[in-house]
Amino acid sequence: MEKRSCLECGEPLHGRADQKFCSDICRTAYHNRMHAEKNTIIRHVNAVLRKNRNILEKLNPQGKTKVSKEKLLSEGFNFSYFTNTYTTKTGKTYHYCYDQGYLPIEGNWYFLVRKQEYIDR
Numbered sequence: 680m681e682k683r684s685c686l687e688c689g690e691p692l693h694g695r696a697d698q699k700f701c702s703d704i705c706r707t708a709y710h711n712r713m714h715a716e717k718n719t720i721i722r723h724v725n726a727v728l729r730k731n732r733n734i735l736e737k738l739n740p741q742g743k744t745k746v747s748k749e750k751l752l753s754e755g756f757n758f759s760y761f762t763n764t765y766t767t768k769t770g771k772t773y774h775y776c777y778d779q780g781y782l783p784i785e786g787n788w789y790f791l792v793r794k795q796e797y798i799d800r
């Protein structure tokens with residue numbers, strides 16, 4: 680029979696086959712830690728999205744503009760994170776960070792828009 684040990688402290692377990700923890704203390708500690716790790720991931724993603732949104736807003740005060748990819752990258756923009764996309768009838772896909780969107784255009788340039796302004800060009 681396979682030897683089992685507590686998921687939290689590693690102590691050998693001698694109870695039922697489905698036992699995972701040696702005590703309620705270890706069970707609680709384990710679940711609290713898992714919860715904390717999950718919240719850390721969510722906080723990290725939220726921070727990246729908020730930063731992206733603030734960069735777009737800063738570079739696009741009028742609600743419509745063109746910026747270079749280099750400019751976005753130099754501000755610390757992270758292209759891997761966005762909240763949603765919008766594809767126009769002609770097949771152009773805007774990526775959004777909340778209300779601030781961007782569309783890649785020719786030559787490493789990006790067209791920036793604010794929500795509801797799905798300009799097709």
Ligand SMILES: [Zn+2]
Pocket residue numbers: 685686687688689690700701702705
């Ligand atoms: Zn334990």
